[in-house]
Amino acid sequence: MCLGIPGVVLEITDREAFLAAVDVSGVRRKINVACVAAPEALDDLIGKWVLVHVGFAMSIVDEAEAQKTLEVLEQMGEVQEELMAMRNSAQA
Amino acid sequence: MSKGADTIKPRETKLQGDRVTMAHGAGGQSMQDLIDDVFLSAFGNDSLSSLSDSARVETGGGSIAFTSDSFVIDPIFFPGGDIGKLAVCGTVNDLAVSGAQPLALSFSVIIEEGFLVSDLRQIAVSARVAADLAGIKIVTGDTKVVSRGDADGIFINTAGIGLFSDGLGLGPTNIQAGDAIVVSNGMGEHGAAIMVARGDLGLETDLISDCRPLGNLCGYLTKNYPGLRAMRDATRGGVAAVLNEFAVASSKAFFIDEASLPLKPEVRGVSELLGLDPLYLANEGLFVAVIDPAQADAVVADLRKIPGGESAAIIGTVRSDPPGILVMNALLGGQRLVEMPDGEQLPRIC
Amino acid sequence: MKFADEFRDPQKASVLIANIEDALKRVPMPEGRPLHIMEVCGGHTHSIFRYGLQKMVPREIEFVHGPGCPVCVLPMGRVDDCITIAKIEGVIFTTFGDAMRVPGSKGSLLQAKSEGADVRLVYSPLDALALAEKLPDREVVFFALGFETTMPSTAITILEAKRRRVTNFSIICQHITIIPTLKALLDDPDAMIDGFVGPGHVSMVIGNRGYDFIPRDHGKPFVVSGFEPLDMLQSVLMVLTQMAEGRATVENQYARIVPEEGNGEARRAMAEVYEDRKTTEWRGLGIIDASGVKLRSAYRAYDAELKFNLQQAHVPDPDICQCGDVVRGIIKPTDCAAYGTMCTPKSPLGALMVSSEGACSAYYQYGATGLNDPREKIVS
Numbered sequence: 001m002c003l004g005i006p007g008v009v010l011e012i013t014d015r016e017a018f019l020a021a022v023d024v025s026g027v028r029r030k031i032n033v034a035c036v037a038a039p040e041a042l043d044d045l046i047g048k049w050v051l052v053h054v055g056f057a058m059s060i061v062d063e064a065e066a067q068k069t070l071e072v073l074e075q076m077g078e079v080q081e082e083l084m085a086m087r088n089s090a091q092a
Numbered sequence: 093m094s095k096g097a098d099t100i101k102p103r104e105t106k107l108q109g110d111r112v113t114m115a116h117g118a119g120g121q122s123m124q125d126l127i128d129d130v131f132l133s134a135f136g137n138d139s140l141s142s143l144s145d146s147a148r149v150e151t152g153g154g155s156i157a158f159t160s161d162s163f164v165i166d167p168i169f170f171p172g173g174d175i176g177k178l179a180v181c182g183t184v185n186d187l188a189v190s191g192a193q194p195l196a197l198s199f200s201v202i203i204e205e206g207f208l209v210s211d212l213r214q215i216a217v218s219a220r221v222a223a224d225l226a227g228i229k230i231v232t233g234d235t236k237v238v239s240r241g242d243a244d245g246i247f248i249n250t251a252g253i254g255l256f257s258d259g260l261g262l263g264p265t266n267i268q269a270g271d272a273i274v275v276s277n278g279m280g281e282h283g284a285a286i287m288v289a290r291g292d293l294g295l296e297t298d299l300i301s302d303c304r305p306l307g308n309l310c311g312y313l314t315k316n317y318p319g320l321r322a323m324r325d326a327t328r329g330g331v332a333a334v335l336n337e338f339a340v341a342s343s344k345a346f347f348i349d350e351a352s353l354p355l356k357p358e359v360r361g362v363s364e365l366l367g368l369d370p371l372y373l374a375n376e377g378l379f380v381a382v383i384d385p386a387q388a389d390a391v392v393a394d395l396r397k398i399p400g401g402e403s404a405a406i407i408g409t410v411r412s413d414p415p416g417i418l419v420m421n422a423l424l425g426g427q428r429l430v431e432m433p434d435g436e437q438l439p440r441i442c
Numbered sequence: 443m444k445f446a447d448e449f450r451d452p453q454k455a456s457v458l459i460a461n462i463e464d465a466l467k468r469v470p471m472p473e474g475r476p477l478h479i480m481e482v483c484g485g486h487t488h489s490i491f492r493y494g495l496q497k498m499v500p501r502e503i504e505f506v507h508g509p510g511c512p513v514c515v516l517p518m519g520r521v522d523d524c525i526t527i528a529k530i531e532g533v534i535f536t537t538f539g540d541a542m543r544v545p546g547s548k549g550s551l552l553q554a555k556s557e558g559a560d561v562r563l564v565y566s567p568l569d570a571l572a573l574a575e576k577l578p579d580r581e582v583v584f585f586a587l588g589f590e591t592t593m594p595s596t597a598i599t600i601l602e603a604k605r606r607r608v609t610n611f612s613i614i615c616q617h618i619t620i621i622p623t624l625k626a627l628l629d630d631p632d633a634m635i636d637g638f639v640g641p642g643h644v645s646m647v648i649g650n651r652g653y654d655f656i657p658r659d660h661g662k663p664f665v666v667s668g669f670e671p672l673d674m675l676q677s678v679l680m681v682l683t684q685m686a687e688g689r690a691t692v693e694n695q696y697a698r699i700v701p702e703e704g705n706g707e708a709r710r711a712m713a714e715v716y717e718d719r720k721t722t723e724w725r726g727l728g729i730i731d732a733s734g735v736k737l738r739s740a741y742r743a744y745d746a747e748l749k750f751n752l753q754q755a756h757v758p759d760p761d762i763c764q765c766g767d768v769v770r771g772i773i774k775p776t777d778c779a780a781y782g783t784m785c786t787p788k789s790p791l792g793a794l795m796v797s798s799e800g801a802c803s804a805y806y807q808y809g810a811t812g813l814n815d816p817r818e819k820i821v822s
Contacts, residue, residue: 002485002591002643003441004669004699005364006445017602025361025443027288028296032568034598035708049445051646051699052365054441054538055294055566056595058708059646059699061445066698070448073672077457108788109549113556293565351452360443366565367539419820424455424671426494427820429807435552438539439565441588442484442512 004053006061009033009045020045022052033057115435119328119374122434144263145324146190148256157192159183160251168211168245170289172282172300173376176215179248180222180230181305181376182327188310189323189379191262192254194226199250200234204243215246226305228252257314264341264382266321269412272388273346274381276309276395277302278354278403279331283373284362293366293439299358304377304400312398317391319384326378329433331407332371334380335418336432343415348408348430350423366439371420371430373437382410445698449670455498458675463500465679468686476504478634478771479681482620483641484511484797485669491804493671497819499678506634506771507794507801509623510641512588512616513540514793514800515724519755520616521546527583527614527750528559534577535561536570537585544796545789547757567599567613574603574611583746586613591643593617593735594708597715600737600744612746615736618722620644621652622733627770628660634771637681639674640666642696647712649704650692657690668696715741723756726765726793763792768801775802782806 007022007029018034020042029052036057037045050057107129108122115122132141139147146157163179173181180197187194199219203212223230281302288295306325313320322342326334339346355370363370377400383391388406395401408421418430471477481487487507490496496505509515521544528535528551535551542552542563555561564570567584574582586596596613603611620641627633640653645666656664663684667677677695684690694700715737722734737745746752759765763785764778775781775794785791787803794800 002483002589002641003367004485004591004643006443008444024365026297026299026356026358027361027365029294029365029565031566032595032598035594035705035711051643053591053643054595055568056598058591058594058643059701059705062698062701066445066448069673069676069695069698073454073457073676076461077454080457080460109553111553111556113552115552292563292569294569295565357443364443364446414820417820420494422492422494423450424452424493424495424498426496426498426671428491428494429820431807435543438542438563440540441538441592442488442540 002053004051004058006049007052008049009047009057011046012042015039015042018042020057022050022057024052029055031055031057036060113435118433118436119333120433120435144190145186146192146254155256157187157190157254157256158251159186159190160249161186162247162249164244164247165286166244167289168215170301171285173303174215174218175246175248176217176219177222178303178376179250180219180226181303183250183252184226184228185306185325185377185379187252187254188305188307189325190254190256191310191314191323192256193311194228194252194254194307196231197223197228197250197252198232199230200248202236202238202243202247204245205237205240207245212246222305226307262314262320262322264322264338267338267342267344267382267410268321269344269410270385271321271382271410272385272406273335273348273408273410274383274388274391274395274404274406275326275331275354275378276306276381276401276404277378278356278359279375279378280359280363280370280373281356282376283330284359284370286374287362287366295362295365297358297362299356299362302375302377302400306377306379306400309395309398309401310379312394313381313391316394317383317387319387321382321384323379323381326375326380328374330370330372330374331378331380332369332418332430333433336430338380338382339418340416342410345411345414345416346408346418347411347421348418349421352405352407354403354405367441368437368439372433385409446670449668449672451672454672455675458672458679459498462503462675462679462682465682465686466500466502469682470685471502472634472636475634476502478504478506478636479639479678480506480508480635480637480771481639481674482508482510482624483644484514485643486639486641486667486674487511489669489671489674495671495674498675503678507769507804509627509724509727509769510589510620510644511797511800512618513544513797515618515726516541516544516587516616517723517725518546518757519723521550522548522755522757523747523752524551524585524614525549525554525559526755527746527752528554528561530581530750532581533560534573534580534582535559535585536564536573536582537561538587539563540797541585541587547755567596568602571599571603571608571611574608575606578610580610582611584611584613585616587616589618589620589641589644590647593716594647594705594711597711600715600741601711603744604741609743612744612749613737614746615716616734617716618724618734622730623724623727624653624656626727626730626733628656628662630770632770632772635662637663637685638665639677639681640664640692642666642668642673642700645694645696645704646700647705647708650694650700650702653692657692661690663690664692666692666694666696666700668699725759726763726769728766759793760791765792765794765802768794775805778802
């Protein structure tokens with residue numbers, strides 16, 4: 001279960017209630033960020049991408065890890081291309 | 093793949109439950125069941141039973157298109173329009189997609205006691221503006237006021253008549269295998285804008301409803317493209333409902349390509365956040381056209397030059413088999429069936 | 443859309459499919475049946491259908507749709523409980539859209555609404571709380587449904603209600619936990635599951651260590667996965683690679699969202715507000731020990747069941763239902779005697795026919811066009 005979608009934090013709107021405005025593809029919503037930031041570190045969230053579930057930020061997107069996953073997939077593609085090229089040249 | 097019609101189970105059409113629910117008004121299977129079981133069984137006649145957007149009424153001199161629609165939208169004022177504009181566009185569009193030239197409109201209101209006259213004035217003005225844009229006059233109407241609580245602000249009914257051009261027989265029975273499926277603009281903008289405008293989901297966007305009269309777009313197409321087979325405006329139930337109806341009425345298979353669907357980022361955002369499928373979101377200024385594939389590129393190129401058609405696109409192809417279904421070729425090469433919607437789409441968390 | 447569109451790339455998908463086909467050649471296959479990979483989470487089931495993933499992977503792989511769909515496993519008696527409370531004078535009953543259509547023994551919440559109950563949709567439990575503040579004369583009840591992903595949001599909402607001294611707000615707590623259920627599933631000697639695609643969003647809350655028993659005690663690979671189609675295909679590849687190499691371990695494909703240790707703040711809020719129920723009933727799976735939570739006594743003021751003195755209704759699953767066997771991978775939906783006759787999407791008997799992502803409902807869609815095998819492409 002559990003629909004979650006990444007959004008970017010625009011601003012902190014209510015420090016006491018841990019509320020921040022996020023943008024998901026041009027749609028804005030106030031969400032609770034208590035699970036992803038300590039009270040003194042709320043401002044650090046601005047510009048960060050968070051995973052939004054039922055009006056709560058539940059995780060900060062680790063952009064380096066996202067990049068790593070995509071790189072693994074890209075390398076897989078390159079290896080496959082090389083294999084195809086080798087097979088083709090062997091047949092030629 | 094040629095498992096044919098003999099393996100198709102009959103659709104379940106039995107009306108369920110002993111009370112009317114919201115699902116019975118949502119433009120999907122439940123509403124069809126209600127119409128079949130209650131109204132068609134009471135009123136059934138040749139003109140009604142085709143359940144097309146406008147009825148064809150024969151007169152001595154030719155055929156008249158006749159249609160009616162009621163409007164109960166919440167909120168009454170929304171980004172991109174209000175209930176007055178919607179009431180004109182909805183009926184005019186039903187005439188236009190039937191291939192008829194709109195002639196005259198009725199405009200009847202049921203108003204809740206206490207409704208602001210200034211709001212009523214605004215609604216009337218925007219109805220007039222929309223009628224002018226559509227080239228139609230509001231020639232008759234009715235006004236009723238009910239006690240507070242007996243209506244929600246204002247309800248409007250409009251009926252329209254139009255003239256069918258000679259020889260023009262648009263309809264899903266004309267659809268042939270190989271035909272192209274075209275949508276006239278970006279999908280789901282009315283449905284998404286209204287969901288946001290209601291305010292109870294706490295969302296904000298710059299999205300506006302696509303509510304607009306389609307007469308110009310449809311008229312242009314019917315005049316210039318003899319390869320046009322069928323058109324329908326994709327209101328409640330969205331593009332998915334229209335394509336399912338076409339698939340069943342034509343006994344053809346409709347295949348659409350996910351990558352080709354024109355969607356604004358905000359419509360995608362609302363859909364992803366709330367777990368909705370934009371294929372089921374309502375439109376009020378978009379029609380689906382099925383057309384000879386040789387003319388499809390030209391139609392799209394023309395539509396894109398006309399306001400309200402900027403994002404027109406070919407979204408798929410009609411095939412002969414398996415009949416009566418709508419299939420999505422998904423983004424990555426997989427496939428899924430897109431069912432007839434049943435009831436209102438509800439936001440989900442899983 | 444950033445962090446979504448990159449993971450929907452068709453070219454990378456075809457590379458992954460080629461690698462899956464390749465890895466599959468080295469996987470020891472079970473006898474007389476396809477390889478069963480269970481996606482635990484309903485969100486994954488949704489992705490499988492949305493992107494047609496079953497039709498993309500080789501025919502030797504079959505997805506078994508697991509119990510992680512809170513709507514599919516919601517017992518009829520609980521729906522009856524909701525309706526009982528929704529019909530109390532003065533109550534505004536708030537719920538996620540998912541639960542609206544689930545039938546209880548006396549209809550659904552949607553039907554209760556048509557009969558006059560004030561049932562309203564909310565996107566967030568915080569919106570239900572805001573409604574209670576706005577309408578102090580009404581009693582606002584929130585139906586708190588869902589797994590560990592959703593549990594912290596309800597917990598924080600309760601803590602907020604306390605902080606803001608809102609007294610006309612309470613919840614029906616139907617939060618359930620995935621690990622006891624996976625244990626129960628795997629302890630069944632008849633279960634036919636070869637590997638798991640693990641729930642990404644549950645894991646971002648609870649972390650990955652709770653799954654260690656699955657490879658350790660049962661020898662099954664378990665890969666915590668994201669929800670985009672490339673995430674899922676990569677996770678399938680990771681499961682197959684483990685099998686091909688003869689190992690079984692917990693791996694994390696979804697490291698961009700799931701930290702190994704989960705979310706400490708979320709878990710603290712949960713521990714503060716909830717305690718285990720002794721047992722919880724699951725539609726289709728029966729009663730499972732310590733598989734759900736209730737509010738601690740310090741928060742009893744927010745417990746709608748106590749506030750309205752609710753006697754929990756119990757409605758047994760119909761005898762003919764074999765949902766449990768389908769979830770365990772023992773039978774296919776079409777093998778069930780009730781399938782397609784007594785049990786259809788319009789009038790579902792069993793849990794798996796209720797939600798459109800339920801295994802039986804999904805099969806039925808294909809059955810309706812004479813395409814009984816979801817692995818088969820609709821047009822060649």
